Amino acid sequence: MFEFWYKIKTAAIPVLLKWGNDFYKQKRYDKAIKLYKRILKTDSKHFAARANLATAYFETGDFTASIPYFLSIIQDDFSNPWWHNYLAQSYQKTFVFDLALDEAFLAVELSKGAKEQELNLAYTIYETSDEKGCEFIKPLLKKWYQKYPESGIAKQCYKSFFYDKNFTCSETKYVESLFDVFAPDFETVLHDLNYQSPQDIADILDAHFSAVGNSKKMRILDLGCGSGLCGKYLAAKSFCGDIFGVDLSAQMVHEASKKNIYKQLIKDDIISFLSKENFGFDIIVAADVLTYFGALDSIINLVKKSLNNEGIFAFSISQNSLNQKEFFLTPSSRFVHTLSYVKKVLQNNDFAMLKIEDKVLRTEGGKDIKGYIIMAQKNKKNLR
Numbered sequence: 001m002f003e004f005w006y007k008i009k010t011a012a013i014p015v016l017l018k019w020g021n022d023f024y025k026q027k028r029y030d031k032a033i034k035l036y037k038r039i040l041k042t043d044s045k046h047f048a049a050r051a052n053l054a055t056a057y058f059e060t061g062d063f064t065a066s067i068p069y070f071l072s073i074i075q076d077d078f079s080n081p082w083w084h085n086y087l088a089q090s091y092q093k094t095f096v097f098d099l100a101l102d103e104a105f106l107a108v109e110l111s112k113g114a115k116e117q118e119l120n121l122a123y124t125i126y127e128t129s130d131e132k133g134c135e136f137i138k139p140l141l142k143k144w145y146q147k148y149p150e151s152g153i154a155k156q157c158y159k160s161f162f163y164d165k166n167f168t169c170s171e172t173k174y175v176e177s178l179f180d181v182f183a184p185d186f187e188t189v190l191h192d193l194n195y196q197s198p199q200d201i202a203d204i205l206d207a208h209f210s211a212v213g214n215s216k217k218m219r220i221l222d223l224g225c226g227s228g229l230c231g232k233y234l235a236a237k238s239f240c241g242d243i244f245g246v247d248l249s250a251q252m253v254h255e256a257s258k259k260n261i262y263k264q265l266i267k268d269d270i271i272s273f274l275s276k277e278n279f280g281f282d283i284i285v286a287a288d289v290l291t292y293f294g295a296l297d298s299i300i301n302l303v304k305k306s307l308n309n310e311g312i313f314a315f316s317i318s319q320n321s322l323n324q325k326e327f328f329l330t331p332s333s334r335f336v337h338t339l340s341y342v343k344k345v346l347q348n349n350d351f352a353m354l355k356i357e358d359k360v361l362r363t364e365g366g367k368d369i370k371g372y373i374i375m376a377q378k379n380k381k382n383l384r
């Protein structure tokens with residue numbers, strides 16, 4: 001090793017860069033940083049060394065160190081939105097919120113509204129509002145939505161801060177973009193947030209079927225199946241027959257397909273899928289999905305039509321503990337619901353409540369997100 005670092009003193013810049021990039025690819029960022037710095041001692045303007053040094057610092061979490069290098073490469077490559085995106089993130093992580101917002105918005109402008117840049121702006125706005133309050137982000141949010149009224153991401157973000165009673169369902173473009181980008185990391189991130197709804201839903205169903213002595217294999221539909229976590233837990237239960245999954249995000253569907261559990265996976269919007277025909281499912285599940293719907297009348301009515309008589313709908317719902325509204329879009333761009341509203345819609349559609357469990361669904365920013373796991377049965381009248 002000593003010999004290697006000795007060689008560095010005499011190696012040519014292309015060799016140093018290659019070694020630095022090799023370390024970078026192996027995620028050995030500290031070593032890569034030493035090599036890039038060595039290059040900059042000889043050639044302080046070397047573009048790749050500055051660029052890779054900035055992102056290496058970023059990857060190690062040393063956001064303060066990354067900022068001067070991002071600023072320096074932006075001087076040479078201003079029109080690349082990604083430098084502004086990274087810089088925005090570094091500013092946000094170091095609590096320089098006004099510059100973080102400016103850079104994230106610039107990235108949107110330079111990319112002419114690319115979804116990755118819009119999602120980063122939405123995230124920066126959300127994080128900033130959490131630290132500085134909603135009034136701080138509202139001027140920029142107005143500017144963004146006014147300039148990009150057709151953008152589903154801008155609209156969803158705007159409606160999350162400016163209450164609109166007529167905004168009753170998430171923008172499909174927002175949901176699709178969010179989960180396409182999120183898909184490869186979804187399970188790791190949700191595991192770290194202590195997310196257990198898919199398991200809870202499989203368990204609540206299992207307890208029910210054990211209690212009633214069921215021996216039938218059930219035909220199951222997983223609404224908003226995502227990466228297939230519900231499929232994974234349901235497949236281990238004795239009542240599980242064929243499982244079908246539907247999701248808006250092609251990348252999430254791709255992740256689910258790797259599990260080889262689903263009989264069929266369909267990339268579609270839930271409402272459009274359920275509207276097509278009556279499917280005859282015994283069970284329909286939806287884990288952390290109704291949080292992308294505000295008004296639940298349409299979806300629950302379609303679930304009813306797609307279930308066999310005495311079919312079961314098992315799902316999670318996030319609790320509205322913020323106000324008295326039946327459903328409410330929060331700054332995190334997710335809807336929360338009151339339990340009385342959910343019960344009312346189920347009752348209107350001839351569902352009986354079989355079980356309601358109070359749960360911490362997951363954490364968010366270190367706080368518990370509370371909600372319910374609910375199991376309801378079609379064509380039963382004894383709703384409590």
Ligand SMILES: C[S@@+](CC[C@H](N)C(=O)[O-])C[C@H]1O[C@@H](n2cnc3c(N)ncnc32)[C@H](O)[C@@H]1O
Binds near residue numbers: 230286288
């Ligand atoms: C938080 S993830 C949950 C995924 C999975 N149910 C689980 O528990 O791991 C929400 C999923 O619902 C999907 N989704 C939300 N709204 C949808 C809609 N209108 N149509 C189809 N899929 C939707 C998203 O694409 C995403 O994959």
